[in-house]
Amino acid sequence: xSTKNIEEKQYLLRFKCDTKSHLTVLDHDVCMTQCPEKFCTxxxxxxxxxxxxxxxxxxxxxxxxxxxxxIGCPYQNIKWEYPKGGHGIVFRLA
Amino acid sequence: MSEKFDVIVVGAGPAGxxxxxxxxxxxxxxxxxxxxxxxGSKNVMGxxxxxxxxxxxxxxxxxxxxxxxxxxxxxxxxxxKESVVQxxxxxxxxxxxxxxxxxxxxxxxxxxxxxxxxxxxALLINETVVTECIVENGKVIxxxxxxxxxxxxxxxxxLADGVNSLLGKQLGFHKEFRPDEVALTVxxxxxxxxxxxxxxxxxxxxxxxxxxxxxxxxxxNLGTAFLYTNKDSLNIGVGTTLSSMIKAKLxxxxxxxxxxxxxxxxxxxxxxxxxxxxxxxxxxxxYRSVPKVAGNGVVVVxxxxxxxxxxxxxxxxxxxxxxxxxxxxIIEAKKDDNYSxxxxxxxxxxxYGSFIMKDLEKYKDAAHIFEKHPQYLRDYVxxxxxxxxxxxxxxxxxxxxxxxxxxxxxxxxxxxxxxLKDIYRAxxxxx
Numbered sequence: 080x081s082t083k084n085i086e087e088k089q090y091l092l093r094f095k096c097d098t099k100s101h102l103t104v105l106d107h108d109v110c111m112t113q114c115p116e117k118f119c120t121x122x123x124x125x126x127x128x129x130x131x132x133x134x135x136x137x138x139x140x141x142x143x144x145x146x147x148x149x150i151g152c153p154y155q156n157i158k159w160e161y162p163k164g165g166h167g168i169v170f171r172l173a
Numbered sequence: 174m175s176e177k178f179d180v181i182v183v184g185a186g187p188a189g190x191x192x193x194x195x196x197x198x199x200x201x202x203x204x205x206x207x208x209x210x211x212x213g214s215k216n217v218m219g220x221x222x223x224x225x226x227x228x229x230x231x232x233x234x235x236x237x238x239x240x241x242x243x244x245x246x247x248x249x250x251x252x253x254k255e256s257v258v259q260x261x262x263x264x265x266x267x268x269x270x271x272x273x274x275x276x277x278x279x280x281x282x283x284x285x286x287x288x289x290x291x292x293x294x295a296l297l298i299n300e301t302v303v304t305e306c307i308v309e310n311g312k313v314i315x316x317x318x319x320x321x322x323x324x325x326x327x328x329x330x331x332l333a334d335g336v337n338s339l340l341g342k343q344l345g346f347h348k349e350f351r352p353d354e355v356a357l358t359v360x361x362x363x364x365x366x367x368x369x370x371x372x373x374x375x376x377x378x379x380x381x382x383x384x385x386x387x388x389x390x391x392x393x394n395l396g397t398a399f400l401y402t403n404k405d406s407l408n409i410g411v412g413t414t415l416s417s418m419i420k421a422k423l424x425x426x427x428x429x430x431x432x433x434x435x436x437x438x439x440x441x442x443x444x445x446x447x448x449x450x451x452x453x454x455x456x457x458x459x460y461r462s463v464p465k466v467a468g469n470g471v472v473v474v475x476x477x478x479x480x481x482x483x484x485x486x487x488x489x490x491x492x493x494x495x496x497x498x499x500x501x502x503i504i505e506a507k508k509d510d511n512y513s514x515x516x517x518x519x520x521x522x523x524x525y526g527s528f529i530m531k532d533l534e535k536y537k538d539a540a541h542i543f544e545k546h547p548q549y550l551r552d553y554v555x556x557x558x559x560x561x562x563x564x565x566x567x568x569x570x571x572x573x574x575x576x577x578x579x580x581x582x583x584x585x586x587x588x589x590x591x592x593l594k595d596i597y598r599a600x601x602x603x604x
Contacts, residue, residue: 088450124452165300
């Protein structure tokens with residue numbers, strides 16, 4: 080079947096998850112007080128970021144490691160590292 | 174691991190592996206470091222690999238590399254909501270040696286290519302992140318990795334660490350990229366039986382087709398979509414500059430689903446089975462975004478150096494060429510045992526004298542102009558569709574009258590002066 084939403088898309092992927100997040104929101108207050116749009120929750124291609132009313136939930140386990148959130152956050156509020164060697168997303172095809 | 178190599182290459186994508194391959198072939202002691210489980214496991218590409226630059230590294234590679242299909246037809250679609258204006262080229266000469274380009278699946282191709290570098294003598298270490306360059310007296314002398322005791326030394330470190338190039342940033346070779354300098358692209362691999370692909374794209378055995386789709390594929394935003402044929406799957410993807418994505422509040426996967434269900438696209442995918450979903454950034458800043466590419470004991474190649482020609486969808490070929498040029502500069506530098514910036518600038522000179530920087534220079538204003546003036550994809554593509562529909566609909570109006578109407582509808586919508594200005598601006602951007 081052809082996927083119809085992001086949950087189905089993410090389900091196609093293989094991840095070798097690290098126990099520690101490679102993505103860190105530096106200051107959740109910045110998201111709350113300065114960023115009404117919460118851009119990262121919109122453009123992140125894996126829906127890693129979810130706003131939970133008071134803080135940003137970071138589902139790093141499903142990250143594609145594209146780097147968009149680091150570049151796209153208007154407040155440079157995301158610390159972005161690579162997952163530990165051999166961890167994170169494992170593309171099998173393209 | 175505190176060994177010393179002639180060359181350490183960070184990243185086993187097309188740029189890094191090319192550099193490692195050429196260095197190893199010339200007898201240098203090369204360490205190739207890859208952060209993924211295997212080369213290709215972190216890499217994404219729409220899928221077109223050009224023959225020319227690959228052949229310069231491995232002659233007749235098509236006889237053994239894991240390729241999908243040689244591309245014999247390239248189509249371009251200017252797509253509106255319920256219509257499309259098409260043009261393209263199909264030529265059987267592209268279906269035989271020496272070929273023009275091929276579709277590939279990167280996870281397979283990159284593994285094969287890295288294996289070639291290893292067979293030539295390079296040492297490949299997977300599952301290792303380089304966390305920083307070791308700098309001493311203003312000179313890069315090695316790298317620190319995330320392995321225990323993970324320091325390794327070399328005369329030259331090659332940064333082939335991809336679009337995010339955290340290492341280049343650490344060295345101050347470039348600032349953080351802006352959202353208008355990168356394109357966020359998502360794609361899906363959709364499995365479909367070979368016979369169906371051949372029927373739907375009018376292909377025979379071992380013939381491939383690529384379709385570039387402009388206009389409604391990005392809802393008029395600055396970007397493109399693509400539909401490429403593999404052996405028994407299709408790659409369908411779409412991307413826009415990150416800045417456009419932000420401005421239009423687009424979710425990339427929603428845009429992909431919009432494309433997949435678009436009435437002009439849907440019939441091609443019917444009955445297909447999604448196999449993988451992938452997201453990646455493409456460096457599209459062009460000429461002005463190319464960072465410093467050589468320093469004391471260090472060079473930067475491929476995506477890490479922003480070497481992508483977005484207008485002609487060329488990237489992996491530029492990566493390979495830059496990797497090869499970097500290797501040649503390193504080999505020369507070794508002859509006089511001088512790895513200073515001045516010596517490694519041989520690479521910079523070669524790069525700037527090559528098709529890569531000439532092409533990037535040609536289009537240096539294009540991305541900026543199309544970002545600043547969104548009417549090209551947003552307004553003109555629908556206009557072209559309406560004009561074509563009007564012109565080709567037989568309704569008793571004379572052809573001369575139709576021509577007049579079509580011209581008038583265009584100038585009415587935007588005004589004659591604006592149209593002329595738009596044309597001039599676009600021509601200047603790509604001339």
